Structures are given as structure tokens and as C-alpha cells.
Amino acid sequence: MRITCPLCGERDRREFYYQGDAEMLNRPDPEAGDVVWDDYLHNRDNPAGVTRDLWYHEAGCASWIVVTRNTITHEVISTELASKVKEASK
Structure with a gap:
């Protein structure tokens, strides 16, 4: 798989480290409680598509990149x- 870095151009995916769902950028409020934070940290979907x-x-x-x-x-x-x-989600 090839990924186009917005700064460096097209590169092999082996140059990148996969972190997970980009929704991780939307962290819960620090005061959200243990149940919300446990869900955020440990439960992930595995969607097809x-x-x-x-x-x-x-x-x-x-750079961190949303693909x-x-x-x-x-x-x-x-x-x-x-x-x-x-920035756009603010």
C-alpha cells in the first residue's frame, strides 16, 4: 500500500506507524468518568469499508496524518x- 504524505509525497506504508481510528483525536472530557475513558481507551470497531x-x-x-x-x-x-x-473540528 502507498500513502501520500501531505508534506513528503507518496511513500510506502512501511514508513508509517498505524495508530488507529482517527476518532481518537476526539478525546473525552477529562472529567467524563471511568466508564467513558475505559471505552475510549480499550474498545475499537473493526469496520469493513x-x-x-x-x-x-x-x-x-x-507528521501525524489522517488517511x-x-x-x-x-x-x-x-x-x-x-x-x-x-483545527477544522474546533
């Missing part, structure tokens, strides 16, 4: 810097 994942460009520019991809076909639909996604 289009997902938004968080990847770290470990062997490149050290929209299809887990069935391995097609990478889009990539964007996680910092831009976080």
Missing part, C-alpha cells in the same frame, strides 16, 4: 495532516 485512520510518518517528516481508505480494497482515498483536521 471506508475508514479514517491515524498514521504517524515515522520514517519521514514525523481515509477502504479496508476491503486497500485504496487510499485521501490524506491530510491531523493538525488540520483537529
